[in-house]
Amino acid sequence: MKPAxxxxxxxxxxxxxxxxxxxxxxxxxxxxxxxxxxxxxxxRMAAPEVLIDINxxxxxxxxxxxxxxxxxxxxxxxxxxxxxxxxxxxxxxLIAAAEPEVAHRAIxxxxxxxxxxxxxxxxxxxxxxxxxxxxxxxxQRHGGASRTIAALDFxxxxxxxxxxxxxxxxxxxxxxxRNTSGWGFHEFNRRHGDFALAGAMVRLDLAADGGCRGxxxxxxxxxxxxxxxxxxxxxxxxxxxxxxxxxEAARRAADNVTPMHDIHASAxxxxxxxxxxxxxxxxxxxxxxxxxxx
Amino acid sequence: MNPNEPDRxxxxxxxNVNGVAHxxxxxxxxxxxxxxxxxxxxxxxxxxxxxxxCGACTILLDGAPARSCIMYAAQLxxxxxxxxxxxxxxxxxxxxxxxxxxxxxxxQCGFCTSGMLITATDFLARSPDPSEEEVRRALSGNQCRxxxxxxxxxxxxxxxxxxxQAREAAGTATAQLADTEKTSA
Numbered sequence: 001m002k003p004a005x006x007x008x009x010x011x012x013x014x015x016x017x018x019x020x021x022x023x024x025x026x027x028x029x030x031x032x033x034x035x036x037x038x039x040x041x042x043x044r045m046a047a048p049e050v051l052i053d054i055n056x057x058x059x060x061x062x063x064x065x066x067x068x069x070x071x072x073x074x075x076x077x078x079x080x081x082x083x084x085x086x087x088x089x090x091x092x093x094l095i096a097a098a099e100p101e102v103a104h105r106a107i108x109x110x111x112x113x114x115x116x117x118x119x120x121x122x123x124x125x126x127x128x129x130x131x132x133x134x135x136x137x138x139x140q141r142h143g144g145a146s147r148t149i150a151a152l153d154f155x156x157x158x159x160x161x162x163x164x165x166x167x168x169x170x171x172x173x174x175x176x177x178r179n180t181s182g183w184g185f186h187e188f189n190r191r192h193g194d195f196a197l198a199g200a201m202v203r204l205d206l207a208a209d210g211g212c213r214g215x216x217x218x219x220x221x222x223x224x225x226x227x228x229x230x231x232x233x234x235x236x237x238x239x240x241x242x243x244x245x246x247x248e249a250a251r252r253a254a255d256n257v258t259p260m261h262d263i264h265a266s267a268x269x270x271x272x273x274x275x276x277x278x279x280x281x282x283x284x285x286x287x288x289x290x291x292x293x294x
Numbered sequence: 295m296n297p298n299e300p301d302r303x304x305x306x307x308x309x310n311v312n313g314v315a316h317x318x319x320x321x322x323x324x325x326x327x328x329x330x331x332x333x334x335x336x337x338x339x340x341x342x343x344x345x346x347x348c349g350a351c352t353i354l355l356d357g358a359p360a361r362s363c364i365m366y367a368a369q370l371x372x373x374x375x376x377x378x379x380x381x382x383x384x385x386x387x388x389x390x391x392x393x394x395x396x397x398x399x400x401x402q403c404g405f406c407t408s409g410m411l412i413t414a415t416d417f418l419a420r421s422p423d424p425s426e427e428e429v430r431r432a433l434s435g436n437q438c439r440x441x442x443x444x445x446x447x448x449x450x451x452x453x454x455x456x457x458x459q460a461r462e463a464a465g466t467a468t469a470q471l472a473d474t475e476k477t478s479a
Contacts, residue, residue, distance in 0.1 A: 001344035001345070002323065002325070002328075003323045004323070005303050005321065005322075005323055006303070006322060006323055007302035007303055007322070008302050008303070008305060008322035008323075008366070008368045009302060010368070010369070010371075031369075034364050034365055034366075034369075035346060035361070035364060038345070038346060038361075038363070038364025038365065039344075039345035039346055039364060041323075042325075042344050042345055042363070042364065043345060051322070051366075053368070053369060055369060080358070103435065104349070104434060104435025105359055105413070105416070105417070105432065105435065106349070106352050106359040106360055106361050106413065106435055107346065107361070107435070109355070109358040109359060109360050110355075110360050110361070110365070191434060192430075192431050192434040193434045193435055
């Protein structure tokens with residue numbers, strides 16, 4: 001299980017990376033953490049002529065907790081950096097909850113947020129977080145042009161995103177988290193650290209009278225991209241949030257997915273998991289939310 | 295290929311392994327695991343799955359666990375690696391984790407052992423007083439076909455306790471020394 005030969009480049013600036021991408025296009029692959037590309041190369045499921053190792057582009061490894069509560073991440077941010085961030089549970093609790101579930105510590109030490117998003121595994125946590133939190137993703141190309149994509153518009157299918165061959169994902173912008181928001185995260189796998197068979201990430205804002213002021217329900221591992229459970233969200237927004245409403249929202253989330261069917265889980269099982277995990281995540285979020293007087 | 299351009303399929307590597315500097319020229323696609331085993335002769339690092347899931351290849355890269363099977367030797371320039379061969383504290387002295395593995399029979403064929411030791415050593419440095427559940431979680435990325443994991447978990451918990459006791463003893467000794475210096479001053 002050895003990769004096909006490749007030409008190896010280790011640029012030190014974003015400009016150099018973009019120049020190389022511009023030059024080589026389809027023949028090149030970016031090597032970030034390598035935790036996904038490495039296996040693909042070793043199994044020869046990918047055999048790029050050119051490997052652009054971006055690990056020496058220190059300018060891409062930054063994490064900024066902004067004054068307004070937002071979080072800005074350079075694409076080379078290691079998953080373990082976020083896992084170890086003592087401010088994260090308070091500032092971005094969904095990220096703090098999800099990070100320890102990403103594979104195993106050795107993977108998190110190398111794996112990057114940018115890499116996880118660019119690779120777009122349907123069951124990965126970071127694509128789910130991006131969609132749950134309404135993140136924005138910045139793509140740059142040689143010559144200075146850049147575009148900013150909303151997370152929901154970024155994922156096209158399993159392992160497919162809108163990134164063009166000459167583009168690189170450079171920055172991830174997470175909106176401020178209100179400390180009155182409740183959150184919930186539940187994923188299911190057979191062994192700790194496996195890809196999720198299904199997972200639910202919830203943000204919930206409640207009024208003092210129990211009315212729903214806002215909700216986001218993101219599902220991973222169910223369809224070929226992370227998705228928002230739009231029908232469930234729409235239902236919940238019109239409700240007083242009690243247990244019956246949460247059960248109904250979870251039921252609608254499960255009814256409105258077209259689950260994947262593979263050797264790990266049947267579509268039926270994924271649908272069943274969707275309902276249970278969405279309910280648990282919603283219940284946790286409701287318990288954690290601070291009820292705001294209207 | 296332009297003869298004036300460097301051959302980018304070849305990599306020149308300067309890397310520190312277990313405290314010793316090495317310089318090699320290898321194919322860029324050579325994995326760090328193969329580099330350690332074939333170029334440096336350290337065969338304690340094992341290859342199980344070659345795609346990052348079994349954990350047998352785990353080493354410390356700049357002090358943090360990483361899978362050596364999905365990293366390329368070309369990436370090593372300027373870095374330092376600790377392999378299982380670098381854990382022992384002396385010629386005849388095992389590390390605390392190695393010692394408890396031995397005492398509790400936490401290895402049979404030994405194939406997973408190097409990865410287990412590296413992972414456990416790092417884990418205990420960051421979580422000195424773990425529960426059994428936390429130990430199992432931390433080791434979930436290292437797969438073992440022989441032991442059924444129980445003796446490994448026992449060994450790691452025992453190592454945690456011995457390391458805490460050693461730290462407490464060292465702390466007491468330092469405090470006593472400080473007291474002695476105060477009274478004689």
